[in-house]
C-alpha cells in the first residue's frame with residue numbers, strides 16, 4: 001500500500017523514494033550535483049544542457065504536452081496570472097503566451113545566465129511576459145498574487161527540506177502549484193533506464209545530468225511527505241508517474257470561517 005503521509009517523517013533524511021522506499025530503491029539515489037547546479041562548472045557546459053532540454057522538449061513533444069497540462073489547470077480563469085519557476089530556456093512560457101490570448105506570464109529562474117538569455121529573446125519583448133531572477137524556495141511575491149505557479153523538470157534539483165519549501169512558497173503565492181518532473185519508476189525499471197543512459201554520461205553533459213536527475217527524482221510517497229511537511233493542510237493530487245512524467249497539483253485547502 002502507498003504511504004499516506006499521516007506519519008511524521010524526518011524530512012532531511014527521507015530517501016527520494018519516500019518514507020516507504022524499498023532497500024534497493026534507497027540505493028538508487030545520489031548526493032552528486034548536476035552540472036546545472038554546480039558553481040565550478042564552465043558556463044558553456046551548463047548552457048549546453050539548457051539548450052538540449054529545450055531541443056528535447058520540442059522534438060519529443062513535452063513542451064506542448066506540458067503547456068496543455070498548464071492550460072487545463074487555469075481553464076476556468078479568464079485572464080490567468082501564471083508564474084513559471086525554474087524556466088531555464090523559457091520554451092514552456094513562450095508556448096503558453098502563443099496559445100492563450102490573455103495569460104500573463106512571470107518567467108523566472110534562479111540562474112542569472114538563464115534569466116539573461118530569456119530576457120534577450122522573444123520573452124523579453126513580449127507585452128504579457130515579465131522575465132526575472134527568482135528562487136523557488138523564497139518567492140518574492142505577495143500571497144495569492146498568481147493563479148498558478150509551475151515548476152517543470154526542476155523539483156528534483158532540490159534536497160527534501162528545500163523541495164518542501166517550494167511547496168510552501170508556491171502554494172502561498174499561487175492558488176495552485178503544478179509540479180511536473182521525471183517519474184521515479186519501480187527499481188527494476190529504474191535500473192533499465194539508468195543502464196541505457198550511463199554509457200553516454202561521461203561524454204554528453206545532458207545525459208550526465210539526466211542520470212543524476214533520475215537518481216534524485218521523488219516518488220509519489222516522497223511528494224506526499226514533502227507536501228505534508230510543508231503544511232499538513234495542503235492537498236496534493238498526483239497523476240502519471242510510471243511511463244509518463246509525474247504530475248503533482250498542490251493547493252491549500254480553503255480556511256473554514
Ligand SMILES: C[S@@+](CC[C@H](N)C(=O)[O-])C[C@H]1O[C@@H](n2cnc3c(N)ncnc32)[C@H](O)[C@@H]1O
Nearest residue numbers: 053086087088109110111135136152153154157
Ligand atoms: C533541468 S532544468 C529545467 C528547465 C525547464 N524548466 C525545462 O523544463 O526544461 C532545471 C532548472 O531549475 C532551475 N533551478 C534550480 N534550482 C532552482 C531554484 N531554487 N529556484 C528556481 N529555479 C531553480 C535551474 O536553474 C534550471 O534552469
